[in-house]
Amino acid sequence: MPWACVDIARQRRLASDRRGTAAVEFALVMPLFVLILTGVFTYGVYFGTAFNVESVAAEAARAAVGGLTPSERSALAQAQVSRILGQGSLLDPGKLEVEAQTATDNPDFFDVRLRYDSSALAIWAFEGLLPMPPRIIERAAVVRRGGY
Secondary structure (H helix, E strand, O other): OHHHHHOOOOOOHHHHHOOOOHHHHHHHHHHHHHHHHHHHHHHHHHHHHHHHHHHHHHHHHHHOOOOOHHHHHHHHHHHHHHHHHOOOOOOOOEEEEEEEEOOOOOOOOOEEEEEOOOOOOOOHHHHOOOOOOOOOOEEEEEEEOOOO
């Protein structure tokens, strides 16, 4: 019976000891916190790249308004994309495809579509750890050809 009293006293003393609690909590919470920060960083880079692609598409469509023929509009859009990428854009020109043509469903609209392969971005190192968006970023901008 005396041994039981010693064990109970020892158990109470150990149960009330709070040393090391912060280390255990840190060990439990830190992996989740790092995962969340990694996700914020990854999606921030991806959305920033997608926004750049969208901005280039919009600028190319605006430049295409000045053309008189579909081929001239296409050449103006291509030239604007090249100009923007040459001014220090973060996009890799070799990974960007530009398609500029009259819209198929309405000849009064001119359609500029960009496809960017983002597979060279460093965010793809986290592909097995996080759910990732598509590697190909596609954005389009449509402008009306003259008139109201």
